[in-house]
Amino acid sequence: MNGTINLTLKVWRQPGPGQKGKFEIYQAKDINIHMSFLEMLDVVNEELILSGKDPIAFDHDCREGICGMCGAVVNGKAHGPKKGTTLCQLHMRHFRDGDTIVIEPFRSKAFPIIRDLVVDRSAFDEIIIAGGYISVNTGSAPDANSIPVPPQNAELAMDAAACIGCGACVAQCPNGSAMLFVASKVSHLALLPQGRPEAAKRVLSMTGRMKELGFGNCGNERECEAVCPKQISISHIARLNREFLKAGLFSRET
Amino acid sequence: MNWFIIFITSSVGKKLVMAFTGLCFVLFIIVHLFGNLTIFLGKESFLSYVEDLHRSHKYLIPLAEVFLLIFGLLHIVFGLVLYIQNLKARPISYNLRKNAGGRTVGSGTMPYTGLFLLIFISLHLVRFRFVEKITQNDFTILINTFNNLGYVIFYILAMVALGLHLSHGIWSSFQTFGVNHPKYNGLIEKGGILLSILFAVGFASIPIYIFTKLS
Amino acid sequence: MSLNPSIPSGPLEAKWTKYCSEIKLVSPANKRKFEIIVVGTGLAGASASAALAELGYNVKTFCIQDSPRRAHSIAAQGGINAAKNYQGDGDSIWRLFYDTIKGGDFRAREANVYRLAELSVKIIDHCVAQGVPFAREYGGLLANRSFGGALVSRTFYARGQTGQQLLLGAYSAMLRQVKAGRVSLFPRREVLDIVLVKGQARGIVARNLVTGELESYAAHAVVLATGGYGNIYFLSTNGMNSNVSASFRAYKRGAFFGNPCFVQIHPTCIPVSGHYQSKLTLMSESLRNDGRVWVPKDPKDKRRPEDIPESDRDYFLERLYPSYGNLVPRDVASRATKAICDQGRGVGPTGYAVYLDLSDAIKRDGKEVIEKKYGNLFEMYERITGVSPYVSPMMIYPAVHYVMGGLWVDYNLMTTIKGLFSLGEANFSDHGANRLGASALMQGLADGYFIIPYTIGGYLASDSFPPVSPSQGEFEDSKKEVSEFIRRLLSVKGRRTVTDFHRSLGSIMWEYAGMERSDEGLRKAKGMVEELREEYWQNLLLTGGEREFNQNLSKALRVADYLEFAGLIIEDALTRRESCGCHFNVAYQTPEHEPLRDDQNCAYVAAWEYGGKERPPILHKEPLVFENVTPGIRSYK
Ligand SMILES: Cc1cc2nc3c(=O)[nH]c(=O)nc-3n(C[C@H](O)[C@H](O)[C@H](O)COP(=O)(O)OP(=O)(O)OC[C@H]3O[C@@H](n4cnc5c(N)ncnc54)[C@H](O)[C@@H]3O)c2cc1C
Numbered sequence A: 001m002n003g004t005i006n007l008t009l010k011v012w013r014q015p016g017p018g019q020k021g022k023f024e025i026y027q028a029k030d031i032n033i034h035m036s037f038l039e040m041l042d043v044v045n046e047e048l049i050l051s052g053k054d055p056i057a058f059d060h061d062c063r064e065g066i067c068g069m070c071g072a073v074v075n076g077k078a079h080g081p082k083k084g085t086t087l088c089q090l091h092m093r094h095f096r097d098g099d100t101i102v103i104e105p106f107r108s109k110a111f112p113i114i115r116d117l118v119v120d121r122s123a124f125d126e127i128i129i130a131g132g133y134i135s136v137n138t139g140s141a142p143d144a145n146s147i148p149v150p151p152q153n154a155e156l157a158m159d160a161a162a163c164i165g166c167g168a169c170v171a172q173c174p175n176g177s178a179m180l181f182v183a184s185k186v187s188h189l190a191l192l193p194q195g196r197p198e199a200a201k202r203v204l205s206m207t208g209r210m211k212e213l214g215f216g217n218c219g220n221e222r223e224c225e226a227v228c229p230k231q232i233s234i235s236h237i238a239r240l241n242r243e244f245l246k247a248g249l250f251s252r253e254t
Numbered sequence B: 001m002n003w004f005i006i007f008i009t010s011s012v013g014k015k016l017v018m019a020f021t022g023l024c025f026v027l028f029i030i031v032h033l034f035g036n037l038t039i040f041l042g043k044e045s046f047l048s049y050v051e052d053l054h055r056s057h058k059y060l061i062p063l064a065e066v067f068l069l070i071f072g073l074l075h076i077v078f079g080l081v082l083y084i085q086n087l088k089a090r091p092i093s094y095n096l097r098k099n100a101g102g103r104t105v106g107s108g109t110m111p112y113t114g115l116f117l118l119i120f121i122s123l124h125l126v127r128f129r130f131v132e133k134i135t136q137n138d139f140t141i142l143i144n145t146f147n148n149l150g151y152v153i154f155y156i157l158a159m160v161a162l163g164l165h166l167s168h169g170i171w172s173s174f175q176t177f178g179v180n181h182p183k184y185n186g187l188i189e190k191g192g193i194l195l196s197i198l199f200a201v202g203f204a205s206i207p208i209y210i211f212t213k214l215s
Numbered sequence C: 001m002s003l004n005p006s007i008p009s010g011p012l013e014a015k016w017t018k019y020c021s022e023i024k025l026v027s028p029a030n031k032r033k034f035e036i037i038v039v040g041t042g043l044a045g046a047s048a049s050a051a052l053a054e055l056g057y058n059v060k061t062f063c064i065q066d067s068p069r070r071a072h073s074i075a076a077q078g079g080i081n082a083a084k085n086y087q088g089d090g091d092s093i094w095r096l097f098y099d100t101i102k103g104g105d106f107r108a109r110e111a112n113v114y115r116l117a118e119l120s121v122k123i124i125d126h127c128v129a130q131g132v133p134f135a136r137e138y139g140g141l142l143a144n145r146s147f148g149g150a151l152v153s154r155t156f157y158a159r160g161q162t163g164q165q166l167l168l169g170a171y172s173a174m175l176r177q178v179k180a181g182r183v184s185l186f187p188r189r190e191v192l193d194i195v196l197v198k199g200q201a202r203g204i205v206a207r208n209l210v211t212g213e214l215e216s217y218a219a220h221a222v223v224l225a226t227g228g229y230g231n232i233y234f235l236s237t238n239g240m241n242s243n244v245s246a247s248f249r250a251y252k253r254g255a256f257f258g259n260p261c262f263v264q265i266h267p268t269c270i271p272v273s274g275h276y277q278s279k280l281t282l283m284s285e286s287l288r289n290d291g292r293v294w295v296p297k298d299p300k301d302k303r304r305p306e307d308i309p310e311s312d313r314d315y316f317l318e319r320l321y322p323s324y325g326n327l328v329p330r331d332v333a334s335r336a337t338k339a340i341c342d343q344g345r346g347v348g349p350t351g352y353a354v355y356l357d358l359s360d361a362i363k364r365d366g367k368e369v370i371e372k373k374y375g376n377l378f379e380m381y382e383r384i385t386g387v388s389p390y391v392s393p394m395m396i397y398p399a400v401h402y403v404m405g406g407l408w409v410d411y412n413l414m415t416t417i418k419g420l421f422s423l424g425e426a427n428f429s430d431h432g433a434n435r436l437g438a439s440a441l442m443q444g445l446a447d448g449y450f451i452i453p454y455t456i457g458g459y460l461a462s463d464s465f466p467p468v469s470p471s472q473g474e475f476e477d478s479k480k481e482v483s484e485f486i487r488r489l490l491s492v493k494g495r496r497t498v499t500d501f502h503r504s505l506g507s508i509m510w511e512y513a514g515m516e517r518s519d520e521g522l523r524k525a526k527g528m529v530e531e532l533r534e535e536y537w538q539n540l541l542l543t544g545g546e547r548e549f550n551q552n553l554s555k556a557l558r559v560a561d562y563l564e565f566a567g568l569i570i571e572d573a574l575t576r577r578e579s580c581g582c583h584f585n586v587a588y589q590t591p592e593h594e595p596l597r598d599d600q601n602c603a604y605v606a607a608w609e610y611g612g613k614e615r616p617p618i619l620h621k622e623p624l625v626f627e628n629v630t631p632g633i634r635s636y637k
């Protein structure tokens, strides 16, 4: 299972926000197949630095697939070819010797490019600010076991809450929509008794904010689900839709 | 703003309008298909169906037409707005883009099959609805139209587009309405595709039948 | 300067309640007039920002990542402890307190630890109310699991993503306050200096990581919740952006640094696979609940692990520690693993790994049950190594994971700089010389939600605050210093990359100041680090400029601090003349190779004062007084 491969990288380079960018070609030689994709980029970057060139900028932190900071479109797919995997957890054994890999930043109007593969995803924070929480002040909560939660609901809520906010759903969605991201929060909180009091308000304000921020509209194309590193199901989008209908037609919120 | 306007012009609201109007069309074309298929029972059956329809549902028909018109306009306008908004959401497209496994031919071509259907429906209405029916009856119109190979091909293509549009559209409308549950997801998806095939085949069989047998 | 831990008087159980009822309060109308800077958005920083803003303070919150939700707390897998005793298995606040003190090898403050145990209960209540989807039993009540170092089941968890869920809870509580207009977010900022005005911490200088510009912010108090410095070892389970910089700059401005040498090595991480390795991945400790750790009895046994029969396996933890077995605390498990590998009995291509085997549990409970508990961990393991743990046992090896050391703080969580507070992993903590699993999350949230909101009020109500502006002299001076530092780094123009330096530093530290230390090794390391630091300032190669998005420059600033800070770790390790918890000096061990404490002479917190440029640091000792527990031999046999 040991071995090394050689690759050709075609990488989007852009010096700064709003500036002109272009693809550059790099050779990645003797890449150990047990490396992660980001470690492969590290190796390429070390070489670039040693030859006096600017390294490829890319975001990353945990490198464990949980912080949601990494991400790029690799060969046409957000986070690359392997299902349920972030870029940092994508290992080079999934590529073959001689492959050409096209690496592009997540592209969306709501995610302006900062540099190379680094994009600004603060729009996601904005969506949460619009209502992705339960309004409870510190210290005022009742005993944790005072409200039982059906374990099936807790599990479903956890499925949705597993979202790492990486933005792959937006990047892959042909419409640049953030519905899976929004739905995962709406669904997570709607499934728990603690989240019900604000459910109507939350779904309306979060979807409203999504639109204002320039994200597209869901086309039910399931591309988001297909690339989601946490494999969050579009059934959560359906739950959002139900919540939306209920809130729009039967609650006092607008 | 009025709450209802806010509701239906929101991101999800627009989709709900698409889904609602789309499903109404589906109901309409189910009826339409059954009616049209009477052609296979012969000229008399077909004409008596048409006559029956217009006689016994004197008020229903114009009413339905008004609604279809409004829904049609809504579907088209909202569809275009969505299409434009979605294009704007990704101002710079990818150099290399692959489907990750969710997209289908149907889902990827919704706006295009839709626009094609718009052209088709316009011609279809000019040809069959807004036409003088004194010197000719519905049957003769039908025969005359589908004697023309070009029109037959156009019609068949339109029905392929319809099938594609609905292969995604039916399932998608249910999803938009939040109808998604492991217990019946299979039924909706497969049912939607089956129905789309039936529509495409059912409608397309008529011009073929006429062109090959009745002319 | 004298060290006053400011511990309230009175019986242990009543200290915090008494403190809270006696502390000076800030009137609601005045809270609006106070500005507080919070640096860090992990569990500690996010919870503090939320709680302070809820009270009415104006909060400015800073973090390095593009979104506050990505702080490294997100990566915690296993769970969070709380003395709820929902399982009725004999747990209590006292027991959690005692386990934590004992787990820390009696090197923590009683009063702080007791308060932590007391508040643990409220944390769970609050998090459930926020919508944290903790695991539940069939009846809908909360589920618990057991963790290393405890004989009760008190750990609450959300699959293998507890840290993520708790952090998202705190993050969303904080964002709710953004909406309320009381928190302003400053992501992609790296704090590079603390600004003191008339002896009070009154602001910060931060680098905007997008534009590269230096920015100053003023406030009435500054809270540092910047996490741990574990990745000074290069390879660790910490996030790539972890650093010591903010704490270290505070240290240079007069904050004492507590117990810098207390570094925890986690026993169950995925072993190193090559030189290119950039970080290590933790396999949650919870796996040790159902997993058994072993190596082949015969080191030359080259059969596949699943083919090695029971009789040819050495379950060394069970053999060495019959009563706790695979559930011994982390330091004990790590050292035992290292010892086995050093004897040449390790497995895998490098020989630096042992098996962690869940096949017995799979046989006992069925694959489904195990999958439900550990499915995502198994997937992660398979993703990284390409081997499925359902088929073949996992291979694990210890790795740097957590630092107990950090800025010295008193009972109020205030450092030796007035108005500078430190929370979470960044402070020298309640965990003494070793932290028990699932206790860091508890501490971070206790600090942020329940302690700082009180103690900061006490400070703000009892001191006076002349107005300051971010354009005044002190801020400008600090900005100049920082920018000078940056320019100097950029002007080196040598031939070695930052990562290369960092890797070298890491291997020195791992080798000589890691799991096992000796005076000789530490002294050697000191020289090596010095040399490396000199080389750094002569041979560092950076590209790009100051005023741009320049990740390498950010990294270079952190490594520059690490190179200096490494000396402090080594110094601290050298001066502690005992072994305790994670600090294992080979000169002090029992015949069974367990750490040998010296309670007579070493029951103290080492608080280091910056001695000035190129001058040795000054050691202050805060004696640890045990009035309620008797330090015993920490035996897990
Ligand atoms: C892999 C892993 C698993 C773990 N599992 C568990 C577990 O199961 N149970 C448990 O109890 N504990 C666990 N821990 C430990 C625990 O997660 C951490 O100790 C805890 O989360 C630290 O929280 P924090 O808020 O102090 O810091 P962090 O979460 O590390 O946050 C630090 C924050 O400070 C910011 N920051 C740092 N430096 C600067 C600077 N110079 N300028 C501006 N901002 C800065 C960062 O951007 C970040 O927002 C685990 C740790 C790891 C690494």
Ligand code: HEM
Pocket: A217, A218, A219, A220, B015, B016, B018, B019, B020, B021, B022, B023, B025, B026, B029, B072, B075, B076, B079, B080, B082, B083, B110, B111, B113, B114, B115, B117, B118, B119, B121, B165, B166, B168, B169, B170, B172, B173, B174, B176
């Ligand atoms: C007149 C021409 C038409 C146009 C321009 C058009 C356009 C569109 C577009 C662009 C969509 C996708 C909306 C989105 O997902 O964002 C759509 C969806 C849909 N269309 Fe049409 N369409 C047309 C005719 C029809 C007809 C004739 C039918 C039915 C017989 C139909 C049924 C549907 C359905 C069911 C949907 C799915 C709604 C959803 O996704 O929730 N459409 N249409």
Ligand code: FES
Pocket: A059, A060, A061, A062, A063, A064, A065, A066, A067, A068, A069, A070, A071, A086, A087, A088, A089
């Ligand atoms: S770096 Fe954290 S998810 Fe990839």
